Amino acid sequence: MSENKSLQTTLVHTGYRAPEGFSALPMAVHHASTVVFDNVAAMRNRRWHGKGGYTYGLHGTPTTFTLEGRLAEIEGARHCVLTSSGLSALALVNFAFLKAGDHVLIPDNAYNPNRELGAWMSRDFGIAVDYYDPLIGVGIGALIRDNTRLIWTEAPGSISMEVPDIPAICQVARQRGVLTAIDNTWSAGLAFRAFEHGVDIVMQALTKYQSGGSDVLMGAVITRDQRLIEKLEYAHMRLGHGVSVEDAYLVLRSLSSLKLRFDAHDKSARKIAHWLQARPEIAKVLHPALPDCPGHETWKRDFTGAGGLFSVLFDKAYAEAQTDRFVDSLKLFKIGYSWGGAHSLCVPYRMPEIRKTWNEEGILVRFNIGLEEADDLIADILQALQQLNS
Ligand SMILES: Cc1ncc(COP(=O)(O)O)c(C=O)c1O
Known part of the structure; x- marks a missing residue:
């Protein structure tokens, strides 16, 4: 190419090469749709x-x-x-x-x-x-x-x-x-x-x-x-x-922090699941590490951890309007789909609408336990449980 390139061409052809001898721990971010070939x-x-x-x-x-x-x-x-x-x-x-x-x-x-x-x-x-x-x-x-x-x-x-x-x-x-x-x-x-x-x-x-x-x-x-x-x-x-x-x-x-985060979610989730197990408002805690969860024995045999996601079945005495009030009353738990992030989340599900067969009674509510202090999350759940009958 001639030395007399237009400014516009110069703007496009930068002549950039990754610096020789530059090694850093993070991976470089390589943007490209087009990749060019030597010939x-x-x-x-x-x-x-x-x-x-x-x-x-x-x-x-x-x-x-x-x-x-x-x-x-x-x-x-x-x-x-x-x-x-x-x-x-x-x-x-x-x-x-x-x-x-x-x-x-x-x-x-x-x-x-x-x-x-x-x-x-x-x-x-x-x-x-x-x-x-x-x-x-x-x-x-x-x-x-x-x-x-x-x-x-x-x-x-x-x-x-x-x-x-x-x-x-x-x-x-x-x-x-x-x-x-x-x-x-x-x-x-x-x-x-x-x-x-x-x-x-x-x-x-x-x-x-x-x-x-x-x-x-x-x-x-x-x-x-x-x-x-x-x-x-x-x-x-x-x-x-x-x-x-x-x-x-x-x-x-x-x-690099995946396992540390996963283990932290797991530890808090098990603490909270155990606490919920003893609550009279909760009929079943569907956490694979707890015996009420179908397939618990299989989990014990095949899994080495559990992460932060589990569900509960409320006692059948509670109507959907009450369990919705429970979810609405949570302060630290946000209402939202997905899981695996730092923030705790909570979602109620209408199980008969998403399952061909569903024989459980009671409203199912799913928790994603984030990376907040477990005791703060327990306190949040406790105050929301108190709203169930209000
Ligand atoms: C079990 C499971 N698989 C797959 C997906 C889909 O992931 P994405 O939201 O990235 O499409 C989700 C999302 O919630 C999920 O919970």
Whole structure:
């Protein structure tokens, strides 16, 4: 290029190179849609898949490749792709492995938008969907058909908290040649080692613990299997998934404190769950580490922790207007969806509207225990309980 470039061209072609010899602990944030090549041959030889090189921002930058590598490592896997939300990660798995004429099994307590996705696939894409009892265990075998391609699991269900027997489900699925996928968000990949229990595909909503700040939406799909990652990468490309590198950086920045935060959420949540267990207003505490929670024995066998999310069932004597007043009266707990951030949250659910089968009595209220002092949260719950009868 001539030395007499116009100012406009000079503004575009900065000649920037990363400083030689500059090493710092944080990962650099590499922004790019376009990636440039030294020559045409280099462009033609470079492949977008397999993470062997950089071709276009949508297929990865050093920042997103680093995050994918770290997430795979945390789960004890080899491959990972990032998506724009936890829900888009669920959808990616469905569209990578299912086609018209196939059958998929989804637990009846699954994250509700995954059920909604199931209803859409069944209505508009010719994919048969059945919802199964999350505590089915080896009984899943009776639901597997010749065209069953995928079994979703969620451990535990993030509202009703049943802990499924994942090893049993995976063993039957493997014998019958069916893929298994888990929404492993509740345990952040820390408290449940999904691949060691036989799962083929892990999905994470990084929006929760991995980001930890209630400020990022992102998902990940993780696997050990080369064949599966190839299908996932192609579906990822065809659907045009991409994430902001700024968001990827925020997650990378939070990962070093992931386990410390998770353990702190866990400690406070168990203290509060035990306290609630003794309250006369509460019929059941649905916390996997407590015996009232369906699947508690499975949790004891397979999990090493619990994080901050659990639910309670109020005594059936309380009507919805009263439990709504309880939630409205909380001061430290905010009313809002999601979890894994520093702030405690609380949401009441209308279970019969989101479950095919729901036999429990009493209103279900879910708590996300944040990083506030547990005793302050207990005091907040106590004053709100006192409003139940006001
Ligand atoms: C269990 C579970 N899976 C997946 C998701 C979806 O994550 P996102 O909000 O990032 O779409 C959520 C969100 O609440 C969730 O609770």
